[in-house]
Amino acid sequence: MTDTGMPQSISMLNNGLLRHIMDHSREAILVVDMQQMVLVDANQLACLMLAYTRSELIGLPLANIECSLQDVFFWEALRADLQADGRAIAESEWISRHGMSFPVEKRVSTFADQGSEFFVIHAEDITHRRELVEGQVHLVAQLQSSLDATAEGILSIDLNGNVVNINQRFTRMWQLNDELLAARDEALMFAHLKNASQDADNFFASLEKIQHDPNLETEDLIALKDGRYFICVSKPEFMRDRRVGRVFSVRDITQMKEAECSLVAARDAAEKASKEKSRMLEALLVSESRLRRLVNSSLIGIMQGNLNGRLTEANDVLLQLAGVQRLEFEQSGMSWLDRTTEESHVAHHNAMAEIRLYGQAKPFEGELIREDGVRIPVMIGLAQLEGSLEEWVGFVLDLTEQRKADRIKSEFISVVSHELRTPLTSIRGALGLLESGVAGELTAKTMQLIKVAHRNCQRLGILVNDILDMEKLASGKMVINIERFDLVAVTRQAMEANAGYAQALNVRYRITDHPENAWAMGDNVRVMQVFANLLSNAAKFSPNGAEVQIRISDISGIYKIEVEDHGQGIPIAFRDQIFKKFAQADGTNTRQQGGTGLGLNITKTFVEKMGGEIGFETEEGKGSIFWFTLLACAHRRHDR
Numbered sequence: 291m292t293d294t295g296m297p298q299s300i301s302m303l304n305n306g307l308l309r310h311i312m313d314h315s316r317e318a319i320l321v322v323d324m325q326q327m328v329l330v331d332a333n334q335l336a337c338l339m340l341a342y343t344r345s346e347l348i349g350l351p352l353a354n355i356e357c358s359l360q361d362v363f364f365w366e367a368l369r370a371d372l373q374a375d376g377r378a379i380a381e382s383e384w385i386s387r388h389g390m391s392f393p394v395e396k397r398v399s400t401f402a403d404q405g406s407e408f409f410v411i412h413a414e415d416i417t418h419r420r421e422l423v424e425g426q427v428h429l430v431a432q433l434q435s436s437l438d439a440t441a442e443g444i445l446s447i448d449l450n451g452n453v454v455n456i457n458q459r460f461t462r463m464w465q466l467n468d469e470l471l472a473a474r475d476e477a478l479m480f481a482h483l484k485n486a487s488q489d490a491d492n493f494f495a496s497l498e499k500i501q502h503d504p505n506l507e508t509e510d511l512i513a514l515k516d517g518r519y520f521i522c523v524s525k526p527e528f529m530r531d532r533r534v535g536r537v538f539s540v541r542d543i544t545q546m547k548e549a550e551c552s553l554v555a556a557r558d559a560a561e562k563a564s565k566e567k568s569r570m571l572e573a574l575l576v577s578e579s580r581l582r583r584l585v586n587s588s589l590i591g592i593m594q595g596n597l598n599g600r601l602t603e604a605n606d607v608l609l610q611l612a613g614v615q616r617l618e619f620e621q622s623g624m625s626w627l628d629r630t631t632e633e634s635h636v637a638h639h640n641a642m643a644e645i646r647l648y649g650q651a652k653p654f655e656g657e658l659i660r661e662d663g664v665r666i667p668v669m670i671g672l673a674q675l676e677g678s679l680e681e682w683v684g685f686v687l688d689l690t691e692q693r694k695a696d697r698i699k700s701e702f703i704s705v706v707s708h709e710l711r712t713p714l715t716s717i718r719g720a721l722g723l724l725e726s727g728v729a730g731e732l733t734a735k736t737m738q739l740i741k742v743a744h745r746n747c748q749r750l751g752i753l754v755n756d757i758l759d760m761e762k763l764a765s766g767k768m769v770i771n772i773e774r775f776d777l778v779a780v781t782r783q784a785m786e787a788n789a790g791y792a793q794a795l796n797v798r799y800r801i802t803d804h805p806e807n808a809w810a811m812g813d814n815v816r817v818m819q820v821f822a823n824l825l826s827n828a829a830k831f832s833p834n835g836a837e838v839q840i841r842i843s844d845i846s847g848i849y850k851i852e853v854e855d856h857g858q859g860i861p862i863a864f865r866d867q868i869f870k871k872f873a874q875a876d877g878t879n880t881r882q883q884g885g886t887g888l889g890l891n892i893t894k895t896f897v898e899k900m901g902g903e904i905g906f907e908t909e910e911g912k913g914s915i916f917w918f919t920l921l922a923c924a925h926r927r928h929d930r
Contacts, residue, residue, distance in 0.1 A: 312331075312333035312334075313333050313334040313335075315333055315335065315412075316335070317335065317412045317413060317414050318332075318333065318335045318336035318339050318340075318394075318411075318412070318413040318414070318415075319331075319332065319333040319335070319336055319410065319411065319412055319413075320332050320336050320347075320352075320410075320411040320413065321401075321408050321409070321410055321411075322352050322408060322409040322410075322411060323406070323408060324369075324400070324406075324407040324408055324409055325407070327351060327352045327353070327365070328349055328350065328351050328352065329347050329348055329349065329350050329351075329352060330348060330349075330408065331344075331348065332344055332347045332348070336413070339384070339386070339392075339394075339413075339415060340355055340384065340386050340387060341386045341387035341388055342387050346387075354385075355384050355385055355386075356382055356383070356384060356385075357383045357384070357385045357391055358382050358383040360380075360382070361382050364378070364380050364382070368398060368409075377397075377398065377399050377400075378397075378398050379395065379396070379397045379398075380395075380396060380398075381393060381394070381395050381396075381416065382394050382395075382396055382413075384413070392415055392417050393415070393416050393417055393420055394413045394414060394415055394416060395413065395414050395416045396411050396412065396413045396414075397411070397412045397413075398410070398411050398412075399412075437455070437457045438457045438458045438459070440457065440459065441459070441541070441647075441648040442459065442539050442540060442541045442648075443457065443459045443460030443461075443462075443463045443464070443539070443540040443541070444456065444457045444459070444460055444537065444538070444539055444540075445460050445479070445537070445538040445540070446527065446535060446536075446537050446538075447476050447479075447535050447536050447537075447538070448534060448535040449533070449534065449535055451475065451476035451477065452474055452475070452476065453474040453475070453476065453479060454474075454535065456471070460540060463520070463540060463542060464482065464483060464486060464540075465486070466479075466482065470482055480494075480497070483512075486514055486515060486516075487512055487513065487514055487515065488513045488514060488515045489512070489513035490510070490512045490513070492510045492511065493508075493510040493511075493512050493522055496508040496510050496524070500524070500536070504526060504533060504536075505526050505533070506526075507523075507524065507525045507526070508522075508523070508524045509521065509522070509523045509524075510522050512540075517544070518542060518544045519542070519543050519544050519546075519547040520540050520541065520542055520543065521540070521541050521543050522538060522539070522540045523538070523539045523540075523541075524536055524537065524538045524539070525537055525539075589607065590607060590685050590686065590687050591604070591605060591607045591608030591611050591668075591685070591686035591687070591688070592604070592605045592607070592608060592683070592684070592685055592686075593605070593608050593626070593683070593684045593686065594675065594681060594682070594683050594684070595626055595681065595682055595684065596680055596681055596682075597642070597680055597681075597682075599625055599626045599627040599638070600623060600624075600625055600626070601619075601623060601624045601625070601626055602623075602681070604619060604624065608686055611658055611660070611666060611668070611686065611688055612624065612629055612658060612660060612661060613660040613661030613662055614661060626638075626684075628659075629658055629659050630656055630657065630658055630659065631656065631657040631659060631665065633656070633657070634656030634657055634670075637654040637655075637656055637670075638656070638670075638672075640654075641654060641670075641672045642672070642682070645672060645673065645674045645682055646674075649673065649674045650672070650673040650674065651671070651672045651673070653669055653670065653671040654669075654670055655667065655668070655669055655670070655689070656668055656670055658686065666688060666689075666690055667688075667689040667690060667693055668686050668687060668688055668689055669686070669687040669689055670684060670685070670686055670687075671684065671685045672684045717747050721740055721743055721747055724740050725737070725740050725741060768899075770813045770816060770896075770899045770900060771813045771815075772811055772812060772813060772900065772901075773811070773812075773813070773814070774809055774810075774811060774923050775809070775810060775812065775814040775817075776807075776808070776809060777808040777809065777810040777817075777842060777849055777851070777920065778804050778805070778807070778808045778842065780814050780817055780818060780821070781801060781804070781821065781840060781842065781851070782801070783818065784817075784818050784821030784822065784825060785799045785801065785821075785825070785840065787818070787822065788821070788822055788825045788826060788829070791825075791826055791829060792825070792829040792838070795829050795830065795832070795834075796834045796835055797828075797829040797832045797834075797835075797836055797837070797838060798837050798838070799825060799829075799837075799838050799840065800837055800838070800839055800840070801839075801840045801841070801842075802839045802840065802841055803841045803842065803843065804841070804842035804843075805842060805843075805844050808842055808844065808849055808922070809922065809923050810849050810920040810921065810922055810923065811900070811901070811920065811921045811922070811923050812900040812901075812902070812920050812921070813896075813900060816896045816899075816900065817896075817900075817920070819892070819893070819896060820893050820896055820897060820918060821853075823889040823890060823892070823893045824853040824893065824916050824918075825838065825840075825853060826889075827855075827889070827890070827916070828853050828854070828855035828857075828914075828916070829855075831855055831857035831858065831914075832855045832856060832857050833856065833857065836855070836856050836857075837856075838853065838854065838855050839852075839853075839854045840852070840853055840854075841854070844922065845919075847921070847922045848919050848920070848921065848922060849919065849920045849921075849922050850917055850918075850919050851917060851918055851919070851920070852915050852916070852917045853915070853916050853917070854913065854914070854915045855913050855914055856912070856913040857913050857914065858910065858911060858913075859908045859909050859910040859911055859912055859913055859914055860906070860908040860910070860914055861910065862910070865908070868890060868906065869890050869891055869894045869904075870891060871888060871891045893918075897918045897919075897920075900920060900921075901920075901921050902918055902919040902920045902921065903918065903919050904916075904917070904918040904919075905917055905918075
């Protein structure tokens with residue numbers, strides 16, 4: 291090889307080696323001209339991810355494949371930081387040739403060659419990574435929901451004495467206050483438990499033993515000052531064979547203890563009455579006969595079965611529901627699973643699993659198949675038969691009439707409400723015309739009567755609309771259109787729409803704080819209804835000449851909207867009822883202001899259906915703040 295050919299061969303080798311390295315990289319690689327921000331090179335993986343050929347990508351503006359608004363700020367910040375190291379890592383959204391967007395993590399470095407400067411982008415598709423994170427978040431939420439749904443109180447403490455988990459049942463059982471929950475301190479928690487206990491010596495003795503033997507499992511009986519009895523089981527908690535803390539499981543056995551005391555008393559009475567055995571047997575037979583008559587005269591179907599679903603006992607009501615004769619049942623028996631629909635089997639098996647764990651299951655709805663094939667809607671409750679691990683007792687309530695009544699009620703409300711709307715609209719329009727003077731000048735007394743009638747007609751119209759909304763929500767017919775909208779603009783529209791109502795009460799609305807742009811996800815029509823209820827309530831309970839303040843704040847992708855008044859606040863006794871149907875405080879001011887008692891219940895339902903939350907803060911004598919949240923969405927380039 292000649293000397294002149296050697297550099298050319300090395301250059302060709304370097305170029306081929308560079309192309310080989312790029313095309314066999316596990317990451318997508320793009321080379322971007324720093325001045326024009328266009329692609330000058332791409333490896334095979336980048337072409338596959340974006341569904342372009344290499345020749346199609348070269349010369350393509352980078353903005354054509356990046357679809358995230360944050361990328362604009364990213365590149366500006368990176369250019370400003372070039373004097374440092376010119377390196378950065380960020381997440382972005384790329385869009386393929388077919389219009390499909392996908393998330394990537396990009397690592398950017400700078401490169402200069404022969405007076406030209408370039409950005410080199412190493413990118414990795416992180417779709418799977420995000421799915422894993424979302425799955426883990428969902429799993430944690432499911433685990434917490436399961437923990438809150440359990441019939442036992444659960445307390446989990448780490449090795450440092452910090453409370454790491456506590457379910458709602460434990461909080462209610464021990465009546466823990468907010469300060470104690472916020473402290474999450476083991477010593478304070480056990481001090482509260484000791485103060486509430488009357489006899490817990492064994493339990494606290496076990497705590498002493500645990501200090502010397504952390505792997506010890508304990509089970510203790512705790513007697514409380516209020517007469518309740520708890521069983522507390524504690525076990526060490528492990529993660530990958532490493533002890534990370536201890537879990538306490540508390541179950542209320544007060545009823546069991548009372549039953550035990552009753553059994554002891556019955557046993558003593560039986561021993562004392564041994565000489566009257568024959569009379570007691572006769573009395574027992576009479577009692578059994580009465581009990582059977584009582585069971586058979588019940589309006590609820592009662593049954594007893596085994597783990598295979600085979601019924602061993604059934605009262606007349608259940609047999610009548612199933613269309614089975616008593617003689618046929620006694621001769622051939624009956625399978626409960628054969629008499630219920632396949633959809634009901636899953637709920638039945640779940641209930642049996644609950645029985646094995648807790649001794650009883652939550653009632654559930656299903657369908658009973660009658661002998662003639664007719665399906666009957668029923669409510670079913672199951673519990674383990676006392677003293678037996680193989681048998682259970684069940685209660686079956688026929689829901690046919692209840693379903694009919696619910697349907698008739700719904701149809702009646704709908705018909706009545708719609709029938710009222712038309713005449714109300716006419717009456718309200720006529721009264722409005724009279725009040726505006728269309729029919730000529732009226733006497734002061736007549737005008738006063740017209741105004742009273744007009745106001746009452748408007749209140750009746752609001753009631754009809756609220757009842758219609760409640761009926762639609764209850765029947766599932768209410769349509770919620772989730773879309774992107776300008777929250778600040780809707781807020782101002784709501785203030786203008788309700789300004790007349792506020793002026794009539796000599797109250798004004800003012801928005802005191804809000805982001806420059808607030809694009810949210812929701813149904814803007816329903817959001818207007820939410821604002822109407824909250825703003826009218828705030829004006830209604832504000833003193834004369836007061837100001838109602840509205841604030842919008844951005845909290846980690848969530849918009850929180852607050853409506854604050856300076857009225858008398860909400861009475862303590864009424865706070866738990868505030869969002870229930872037909873809820874109205876008994877105060878004189880509340881009754882004078884009027885209202886249907888449905889507005890806040892409808893408001894809460896609307897907010898929750900749009901994926902938000904609603905609540906309030908209040909202090910008697912100073913006023914109230916009602917707030918709700920909506921999901922935020924990304925801003926777009928054309929947003930103003």
